[in-house]
Amino acid sequence: MRFPKLFERLATLAPLPPDEWEKAEAVAKEQVLAKRELFLRPGDAADRFAVVLQGVFRAVRVSARGEASIKAFRAEGELIGAYAEMLQGLPSMTSIEALEPSRVLVFQTREFQALEQGHVCWERLARRVAEHHFILKERREQEFLDLSAEERLVKFWEEHPHLHGRVPQRDVAAYLGITEVALSRIMSRRRKRPE
Template sequence: MLKESLNHVVPFEPVTLECLLGLFSEIKLKKGTVFAKKGEYSKNIAFVKSGVLRAYYSNDKGEEYNKTFFTENNFVGAYSALITKEKNLIDIDCLTDCTLLVAEYEKITMLYGQYPQVERLARILAEQFFVRKEKREIELVTLEAKERYIIFQQEHPTLEQLIPQYHIASYLGVSPTQLSRIRAKK
């Protein structure tokens, strides 16, 4: 699964791929487990084999705002904290039981000099992440809630059956009541 996903982004030489894959090890996390905690330093990046995680902000009042969801065949990590080596500004936790392939981010970056394909992979994944993030930010400020909900359904067709509706409402920037109304009108 990871091997195919990596080769889909960058066609790897077998030796490079083997070296990169060797950095990952499988872990299983239960629903509710924290993968990255706000205020702490992150070391790991992971590939989601199964399950759903969310990245979210929380304010001093304890209100949470879902930033993004990480689903099967995607990478998860507190990217800005990993890159800057500063404390996490977000939390990432498991919304379902998850199986992850985890690697230390620094060990991956240490391969860049010797294996240019690994650095190319990181650049392409960062570019894809940036494009998705920008698209979402534009949608949040330019589209109506109903339009954002339709896009959510297209991009995450099975997620509504896996996670509580209040998480989806938070992701869309609406209240659970507003989401119920949108869903009723559909």
């Protein structure tokens, strides 16, 4: 077993026999990405996903009008991929970019589906993953509905302290749904009135 820590992590989501995990490792390929390199670009087929072994990524949605907003940051142990597009069989509308030199473990969806045929544990895991992602998105929805930009910022750093210093401010702003300029203003405001 090449990735025992990853195995343990996944096994907490759903029971996962070690030999099934070894089969998965056999079809997965490690990939190294330089800073600024893309794991996925818009227009690509959404036929693969990966687990981050090391590094940080940003998932950027490129809207029809060329605007770019950030859907998520992903660091060690988390999944990257154009999940929604994959589920719908659409080409990716997301670009996924390494913000640091990174390493990921890549799965082709075809090969993952083959694993699902072999043992129900993979379907169960996929269910838990879907449910988990749902919970994250619902939490985010609630923040847009109930919180001001400043409150969302505070919450962001509470929930993602490990991203400190690893993601540019402009990207945090794009994640919060505001501009770089507004973020800067909010920060200076807080500096003056600490609470």
